[in-house]
Amino acid sequence: MGLIPADELISYDMDLTRKEGEESKALAKFIHGTAFTMTFWTFKTGAVIPEHQHEHETLTTVLSGSLRLVVDGETMILRAGDSGLVPSWAIHEAEVLEASEVIDVYTPVREDYVARQTGKFETYLATSQDRT
Incomplete structure (x- = not known):
C-alpha cells in the first residue's frame, strides 16, 4: 500500500508486430496488486494488438485517442472516456485508430507481464494464454 509515483514506472516496449529497425508503437507501464494488474498504454496510430486470448478479464478505458476493439467477433470503437469489457478467454484484438x-x-495478475518486467522472456505471454 502506498504512493506509486508515475515518474518511477518504467516503460516497456510491447509492440509485438514491430519489424526490426522500426520505432515501437506500443509502450506500457505496469502496476501489479495481489489480484490485478493495471497497465498504462501509450499507442501510436496504427499500432496493432494481434488476435489472442487469455484467462484475464480485462477492462479497457481510453483516456485519449481512439481504437477499434474486436471481442469475440463484436467490433467496438472506443474513444476518449469509453470503456470496453473483455471477458476471460474471449478472443480479442485491437487496432489503434489515432494516437492513444x-x-x-486485468484480473487476475498478469504473470506474463511480471515475467516481461523481470526479463524472463521465455515465459512472457506463455503463462496466461495456455488453458491447460
Whole structure:
C-alpha cells in the first residue's frame, strides 16, 4: 500500500508486430496488486494488438485517442472516456485508430507481464494464454 509515483514506472516496449529497425508503437507501464494488474498504454496510430486470448478479464478505458476493439467477433470503437469489457478467454484484438493513452485493468495478475518486467522472456505471454 502506498504512493506509486508515475515518474518511477518504467516503460516497456510491447509492440509485438514491430519489424526490426522500426520505432515501437506500443509502450506500457505496469502496476501489479495481489489480484490485478493495471497497465498504462501509450499507442501510436496504427499500432496493432494481434488476435489472442487469455484467462484475464480485462477492462479497457481510453483516456485519449481512439481504437477499434474486436471481442469475440463484436467490433467496438472506443474513444476518449469509453470503456470496453473483455471477458476471460474471449478472443480479442485491437487496432489503434489515432494516437492513444489507454488503461487496462486485468484480473487476475498478469504473470506474463511480471515475467516481461523481470526479463524472463521465455515465459512472457506463455503463462496466461495456455488453458491447460
